[in-house]
Amino acid sequence: MAAAAHPSKAPPWFGPAFALPPAIAALLFALLLPTVSGGTAHEWTLAWAPELGVELAFRVDGLSLLFALLVTGIGAATMLYAGVYMKEHPRIGRFFLYLTLFMISMLGLVLADDAIALFVFWELTTITSFLLIGFTHDDPTSRRNALQALLVTGGGGLVLLAGLLLLGMEAGTLRLSQMDGAAVQASALGTAMAVLVIIGCFTKSAQFPFHFWLPNAMSAPTPVSAYLHSATMVKAGVYLMARFAPVFGDMAVWVWSLTVAGALTAVIGALWALRQTDLKQMLAWTTVMALGTLTLLLAGSESVSIAAAMTFLVVHALYKATLFLVVGILDHDAGTRDRRQLSGLLKAMPLTAAAAMLAAGSMAGFPPFLGFIGKELTYEGALALTALPWLSAVGLVLASACMVAVAGMIALGPFLGRERRSVAEHPHDPPFGMLIGPILLAAMGLAFGLAPALISGSIVQPAVVAVMGGPAEVKLVLWHGVNVPLMLGLLTFAIGIGLYVFRHRAIAAVDAVVTRLPTTGDAVYDRSLTGLKWLAAAQTAVLQCGRPRVYLAATVAVVAVAVLATLVVGGGLRWPAGNPTPDLLGVAAVVVAAAGTVLVVLTPSRLAAIGGLGMVGTAIAVLFLMHGAVDVATTQFLVETLVVVLLAVAMLRLPPLTRLPPRPRGTAVRDGLIAGAAGLMVTCVLLAVLAEPFDRRVTDFFEAASWPEAYGRNIVNVILVDFRALDTFGEIAVVAVAGLGAYALLRNDRVVPKAPADSLILRTALRGLAALLLVFALFMLLRGHNEPGGGFIAGLIAATAFALVTLGHGVDKARRAVGATPRAVALGGLALALAAGLAGLFSGGAPFEGLWMFLGGDPAAGDKGTPLSTVLLFDIGVFLVVVGSVLAIVFALEEEA
């Protein structure tokens, strides 16, 4: 496999080397023939995902073995052929890699006995097929066709998956061999499962109306077409239908779908094949015809129908692979695949012609080829169908007659007649490696026809037994005696030869019909894809319109409406009872806050708006203070001050509010409604919460434990640095990062440092004030554990002090006063807090558990002394982070402003 990496011209041993493993595998499978035909099924199981009941279970019964032989045998022939055919290709290594991967996947598919394992291999064949159809990826058509095959068969695969999963649930097992048809058909989901499986099979096996992808897949290199898109992969659907015949076979939906789609597909494939001028396209359409025939026969419940299907499967694989390979030779060595330009090559390419004619004989169904036996059986099987036997037989006669004509066009046209030299200079038979496959396969078609016993008992019958799920007698013979199938066969020859002789007129007639058809599957596919893209673009243009205001409006509106609707519909609206009467100061604060809010909203002046924000912040600080929240009020006040300062500094650089027009009426109504809904949501839910009783047990614990256990009298501070220190730690991380981020955003555009205020008095006053503030900050920090204060507040005060120095003396002076880069101070603080937090952990306790020591205690008097602890270190860390981060922002803004 290492050879697959070679990028350029392949050595001559390449093809044989890759052909060897499948050839050996084919031999090994052949060794299983005696036991399998004796009724034994070989099983091999490996647990894969027991949680889901999925096993890598493999089972070789007659059906699997038939397919395994086709996959490996034709695989070997193809590999050998491709080694020569592709030898000039620079990426032949990849080609063989994909081909081998495909072969393994296909083998897995036909051997898997676990529905999920089967699906895994099924999908792998889809993917390798995609890569191979697009192998000539420089060509846009190849890319398009590869994508089409991927989407059609991939989509069908997903439908199949749903069917398999349902089947697994209803049947109680994922093992195909253990599924009980009666139970499945009795299930309420029986029809659904059958339809899902059928769709999966139809897409893969190119049944009408999904047939269109297969002829397009011919953009793959010819060995791929021969192997994947004729002999093996497209038969995966047929295989699965055969596999599920015992499960679904008695259901009307199964019988009718297979009959109708199969017959239609067969006829369409045959007629379209006639029209083609490209021999490869012609073969592709005959493959469609063959797949239709197989599907049609699998609808049958009599063993003769199934036997016909299995025999025809072999017939088709042998002649079709040969013909594809022959067309590849013509393309390769005669320079074209256009049947109108090929003639008289018999003398130049005798061996190729021999292979072509042998295969065509089987295709046309002449005796003594295997194709003759197959066709007789096919008619017999069609007449034994449950649904529409005669109509099906007529369809098959028509389709087979076309096959006769097509066989003539492929095997006679290029070789007989006058030799033309217009295409290739010296057409000649290809090297041995390209010939051996086709000749061998074609010869087998003759040999099995002469001696059908070679395959009837050992290969076909076990397969039929497997499909029927019970004993069945199959006997292949050349001469059946005079009966209806024979008559139909003779009729077929008559029509077929007629069609060949009058082919120009026949093609014109078909063309006349075809051009009147309203549409083709291909066109529908294109339109669906265009439609999908249109739908995608349209929905995205609406949803992701590129306008942030719409995003925000939609986001808020959706949440507000959903929350309000839930509350109102659920009957959760409540009015809190016993709510304390508002006092005058409270009402006044609320009124001021409301007035400030209105001012911010309405004013066109930036300064007034900032003032309004200040009013709101201060009023809320007062409300906090009134309700016992001293620390919060202080912090709120300090933060509000800083916000206002930052806004004021930044605002000088930002455009005034009046530059933009007010929003138009429609937008204003929309925004107003959304804003109102959001406000209403907050008020209503909050009121409903307030109407419920409150459980105060957590706070009760804090109040009881704060001093005795955490050695702090200021409960809020104790919560911050001890009970919930982790919150505080996260919070200072946020602040530190905000400092880093704001610095990073602003420092890029450093302009001239702003001149400091030039009033000496102001400078002196500021310096004094700053010093005072610093002392005060230290005081607040140290006392914080027992009285209002603490790291935040102290940090904010200190930051304000340095900010004043900045305003008064410029950033440089302030920097010197701080003594370190603010960001380093902030991260140093974070490090200190982290260390303090982890100290408890590393000394055997919990993280953020304080380590305490007491100075000068007098236990006798009940005085524990002055407590010192890691908790204080933590609070100092908080202090440093706040100072550093705020200064980082202030400095950056100042330097930039």
Added chain:
Amino acid sequence: MDVLLALLAGLLTAAAVWLLLDRSLVRVLFGLALLGNAANLVIFSAGRLTAGAPPIVPVGAEAPLETVANALPQALILTAIVISFGLFAFALALVHRAHKDLGTADIDALHDAEPSPHADPHHSTPETGR
């Protein structure tokens, strides 16, 4: 009183949303500031109001002697205030920088991250994301 605070929280939220939906990035910043206040009020009221006494254990006592304000929401708000401040400072710096580099503080004039399909894509999508 708590009903009044609930109404105020609603009013602040509504005003904040109104401002956030404005074209001017400056007003959006105002909206952010108000929104933070609204959330703090919600937490504060939801923890129930107690007039007067701050949650401090008097010297010489093991626990507060009278009913004191609920300390937990206060701690939560303190944390939230500081976090909001950090986020607000960042947002301010971002608006500032965006105004400087993109030349506008009008949200509707921003087309760099999501150019409209009709605009010339080569004009406004500089190579980024190395």
Added chain:
Amino acid sequence: MSPAMLLTLPIAVPLAAAIAAFFVGRAGGPQAARWVSVAGSAALLVVSLALMAEVWAVGPIAAQMGGWAAPFGITLVADVLGAVMVVITGLSGLAVALYAVADIDPARSRLGWHPLYMVLLAGVSGAFLTGDLFNLYVWFEVMLIASFCLLVLGGDREQLDGGLRYVFLNLVATVMFLSAVGLLYGLTGTLNMADLHVALKQVDSPALVTTIAILFVGAFGIKSAVFPLFFWLPASYHTPPVAVSAIFAALLTKVGVYALIRMFTLVFTQDVDYTHGLLLVIAGLTMVTGVLGAAAQTQMRKILSFHIISQIGYMVMGLALYTPLALLGAVFYLVHHIIVKANLFLVSGVAKRMTGSFELERIGGLYRAKPWLAVLFLIPALSLAGIPPLSGFWAKLVLVRASLEVESWLIAATALVVGLLTVFSMSKIWVEAFWKPHPDGDAAVTVTAPTRLETVMLVTPIVLLAAVTVIIGVVPQPFLDLAARSAAELMAPEAYVRTVLGAAP
């Protein structure tokens, strides 16, 4: 190690690394900080694996911060879900840190990219490990501010604009979250999530509880980018450096999904028909709108961004179905998605370096020129599309089966159709960037990075993540087992509650 150690280190390690990265960057030059990021995230991966091993061995573990018993202090707690999420954070964090060595330029390093990156990981780990709702808010904020900074750092025009879009919508979400926490506290008097599980059983106002639950759906819905709250994501994820896109794509929305899963299995299970029913509708619409959004894009990173949304839908679907199998699927999907999505962004970055653009129209020729990159793209891309036998296949298989089992035909069909459309999107990238010849000729496909070291650093994490994808796909059982245990814990959170609250809840 003690539970306290195991639970603290995943937060403390990246934070310590952040501080170290800052000072190392100042002392040893900005590029020295790169290696601190690598070391920090590697250490995170190691400690998280130790945590995982412990949780796997003994079940959920908890540590009371400061030694204060729950529900009074803050509890850190890890069940299988939490531990798995931290492990996957470490893994994707390490991968992106390696990639960043080459991807993040000295200018961004100098501005503090690496400390910020480490803080981001710390915030994410904290969010996964905390057992306290307000503390969850705090970690969300840590993560958020770090993401803000990483998003705009370096300040290209596009980045700044994307940053504005991201910042304001996310700030609204955090305020919603904060208010919701406050309201829930007002209703129950507690913040500890396990305690909330107990306390809400005593609250006798179902409508109000459900209302607050919906407010949480809104807040976390914005974070996790579900329909119709996802606007911020496709507006911004394509603007920063690839390393940033990749880690955002891997982790940020998933923290939102994690929070949804946690809240709607542990706390809000009073009115499952309504809340989870609503989530199911959201999930379906998210899948469809996300994948259609991707189909409309022509730029690699925008395609990938919309796919994040679509796949969030799958995870929410697993939660919404609320059966053991469905939750198994959701957890499995989370893990799979983080690895695959991070990797796709990394691959898109390498592809861009080689071809010069993220615009599919302007690139091509990679298949011929760089077949190894084609393989490295196909693995996560096919996995994302749910092709077997890769990780995404099992994720989708489980979810589809879970929905079929409860006869939710519509959501099963949606999941499958969206799967097909995902195939369509991934094949679009494949066809345009890999198969199609480069419009300027294949010679326009150039080397990856200036130096050999940098090339190695770009490719190593991609190989690492691709290998994990393949391993999960080929040997799914251990991961399914993990997800199954997690799902069992989520469906029956009593063990979690007992671990947090102690013997007598």
